[in-house]
C-alpha cells in the first residue's frame with residue numbers, strides 16, 4: 645500500500661535530480677557548441693542547388709493571352725513546380741546557359757523550349773579550366 649507511494653516518490657526524486665544535472669550542464673556550457681565548418685563538400689557528395697524557374701519566376705504558373713483575356717496556365721517549363729533541385733556531381737558546375745534547367749525558353753513562344761546545347765539537357769557541365777585527364 646505505502647510501497648507504491650514510496651516508489652513514486654523515488655522516481656519523482658530521480659527525475660528532479662536528472663533535470664537539475666541537465667540544467668547545470670547547460671549553464672556550464674555558456675556558449676553554443678561549435679558549428680562544424682561547412683567549407684568542404686564531402687568527397688562523394690553531390691551538391692544540390694535549388695533553382696527558380698526563369699519563366700514563371702517560381703510561381704509555377706504563367707499568365708497567357710486566351711480568348712477571354714488573360715488566363716492562368718501551369719508553367720510547362722517547370723511543370724508547375726516553380727523550380728527544381730539540381731543535383732550536381734563533383735567536378736561539375738551549373739550550366740551557365742540554361743541556369744541548370746537543361747532547356748531554354750524560346751523567345752516569343754511561352755510554352756516552347758529548346759534543349760540546352762551546352763549541357764545537353766543535363767543542367768550541369770564539367771568545371772571549366774579543369775585539366776583534361
Ligand SMILES: [Zn+2]
Nearest residue numbers: 697700719722
Ligand atoms: Zn515555371
Ligand SMILES: [Zn+2]
Nearest residue numbers: 739742760763
Ligand atoms: Zn545547359
